[in-house]
Amino acid sequence: xxxxxxxxxxxxxxxxxxxxxxxxxxxxxxxxxxxxxxxxxxxxxxxxxxxxxxxxxxxxxxxxxxxxxxxxxxxxxxxxxxxxxxxxxxxxxxxxxxxxxxxxxxxxxxxxxxxxxxxxxxxxxxxxxxxxxxxxxxxxxxxxxxxxxxxxxxxxxxxxxxxxxxxxxxxxxxxxxxxxxxxxxxxxxxxxxxxxxxxxxxxxxxxxxxxxxxxxxxxxxxxxxxxxxxxxxxxxxxxxxxxxxxxxxxxxxxxxxxxxxxxxxxxxxxxxxxxxxxxxxxxxxxxxxxxxxxxxxxxxxxxxxxxxxxxxxxxxxxxxxxxxxxxxxxxxxxxxxxxxxxxxxxxxxxxxxxxxxxxxxxxxxxxxxxxxxxxxxxxxxxxxxxxxxxxxxxxxxxxxxxxxxxxxxxxxxxxxxxxxxxxxxxxxxxxxxxxxxxxxxxxxxxxxxxxxxxxxxxxxxxxxxxxxx
Ligand SMILES: *Cc1c(COP(=O)(O)O)cnc(C)c1O
Numbered sequence: 001x002x003x004x005x006x007x008x009x010x011x012x013x014x015x016x017x018x019x020x021x022x023x024x025x026x027x028x029x030x031x032x033x034x035x036x037x038x039x040x041x042x043x044x045x046x047x048x049x050x051x052x053x054x055x056x057x058x059x060x061x062x063x064x065x066x067x068x069x070x071x072x073x074x075x076x077x078x079x080x081x082x083x084x085x086x087x088x089x090x091x092x093x094x095x096x097x098x099x100x101x102x103x104x105x106x107x108x109x110x111x112x113x114x115x116x117x118x119x120x121x122x123x124x125x126x127x128x129x130x131x132x133x134x135x136x137x138x139x140x141x142x143x144x145x146x147x148x149x150x151x152x153x154x155x156x157x158x159x160x161x162x163x164x165x166x167x168x169x170x171x172x173x174x175x176x177x178x179x180x181x182x183x184x185x186x187x188x189x190x191x192x193x194x195x196x197x198x199x200x201x202x203x204x205x206x207x208x209x210x211x212x213x214x215x216x217x218x219x220x221x222x223x224x225x226x227x228x229x230x231x232x233x234x235x236x237x238x239x240x241x242x243x244x245x246x247x248x249x250x251x252x253x254x255x256x257x258x259x260x261x262x263x264x265x266x267x268x269x270x271x272x273x274x275x276x277x278x279x280x281x282x283x284x285x286x287x288x289x290x291x292x293x294x295x296x297x298x299x300x301x302x303x304x305x306x307x308x309x310x311x312x313x314x315x316x317x318x319x320x321x322x323x324x325x326x327x328x329x330x331x332x333x334x335x336x337x338x339x340x341x342x343x344x345x346x347x348x349x350x351x352x353x354x355x356x357x358x359x360x361x362x363x364x365x366x367x368x369x370x371x372x373x374x375x376x377x378x379x380x381x382x383x384x385x386x387x388x389x390x391x392x393x394x395x396x397x398x399x400x401x402x403x404x405x406x407x408x409x410x411x412x413x414x415x416x417x418x419x420x421x422x423x424x425x426x427x428x429x430x431x432x433x434x435x436x437x438x439x440x441x442x443x444x445x446x447x448x449x450x451x452x453x454x455x456x457x458x459x460x461x462x463x464x465x466x467x468x469x
Contacts, residue, residue, distance in 0.1 A: 021326040032058040032388045046465025058388030066269035067421035081310025090312040091303040097319040103258040104281035106288035109305030113267025114139040116280035121147040124189040133192035159200040162350040167241040168206040170197035181220045194227040195234035202354025204237035214260040228264035232271040233355035236328045251323035273318035341434040357419040373449025387436035398461040
């Protein structure tokens with residue numbers, strides 16, 4: 001993984017590396033298909049990486065959602081599933097783990113993060129409300145708007161610029177937030193504080209900023225609800241970057257951060273190292289009671305919320321593992337390792353490197369290509385053709401169309417996301433990925449781009465089909 005600077009000792013060079021804090025005892029074979037096979041697979045998939053079959057992929061960096069590798073301790077927990085309909089002991093283990101590390105008193109289990117967002121939005125939002133947040137997330141904003149609220153972005157301006165380097169690019173702009181609170185008295189049910197900010201590239205929020213948000217909201221009697229999906233990654237960045245935290249363990253920083261919030265929605269598919277699961281946690285007794293009444297309708301009884309007992313046990317254990325310093329250092333260290341290789345080779349990526357992914361700046365790969373020829377879609381296809389590595393388009397295709405004018409949205413950022421699953425790939429895989437990105441970047445035969453030959457009405461990036469120009 002990343003190295004300390006090379007020290008000269010007499011004539012010798014000495015470097016001290018650190019490595020993944022685990023060894024592997026079960027493997028899943030993977031295979032890179034031949035170039036002609038990859039070409040056929042890509043044609044068949046309409047040049048859309050979402051339409052590839054998993055078996056056709058060599059290294060899968062489509063997403064880090066639900067793709068983590070579980071530990072032997074988690075798998076052992078799967079065998080201890082208490083599949084009682086009510087009062088499963090695994091629920092109480094999960095509740096204890098959430099209370100211990102995320103601090104909130106009441107824990108309502110859900111099938112995944114969006115289930116928790118649905119409950120929270122239905123309970124707290126009235127039509128006409130306004131929900132401020134540090135950049136939107138797709139499902140979170142959907143549930144807020146579905147419940148009748150409008151979302152207002154209160155993240156700092158710099159978060160929208162891929163070239164600005166700041167340690168806490170996910171911070172809330174306090175002046176923006178204060179304006180929303182003052183202009184909408186009685187209409188802000190809560191402030192949504194995401195840490196880290198996924199859509200900004202996994203950028204963190206500082207403890208000082210979270211504290212200031214809490215103080216400001218308290219003055220206006222508005223609760224702070226955290227999207228804690230990636231809060232462990234956020235805590236690690238605080239440890240690395242914020243004054244006064246470098247000697248504190250990540251789990252202590254996480255507790256301090258969560259104690260500045262009144263509740264959280266959570267996707268277990270990210271930080272907590274499981275393939276499915278989530279929860280809503282709150283301190284307020286009345287909100288908890290309403291959530292327990294509602295969860296029965298949409299998810300399952302309040303002691304399983306759509307999960308099997310074994311899934312709750314795996315998540316309870318995953319939480320304990322996720323907050324270990326050596327785990328989170330290796331997780332983010334792997335992202336940084338890949339980012340450093342690419343930077344050293346002069347490849348244009350979004351900076352600073354965030355907690356879960358590297359974003360390639362497709363415009364700088366293909367400076368001549370108009371955005372309407374889909375540079376990021378083209379780059380993702382080229383990467384697969386080169387090495388069987390699967391990435392995701394995050395550009396004009398993902399942005400969709402303006403429903404009124406029918407024209408594309410033209411986002412500033414035209415990117416390809418390489419997302420790292422937790423504990424799944426090794427440093428050698430990262431080398432292969434970086435070398436393939438470099439080969440595509442340096443390929444003198446630049447592709448001409450794509451045309452879209454099939455476009456679905458909603459969330460077109462999932463199923464659109466393309467042909468090379
Ligand atoms: C994935 C994610 C969610 C939604 O969680 P699901 O489990 O996919 O429903 C919410 N917020 C953030 C920041 C996420 O990354």
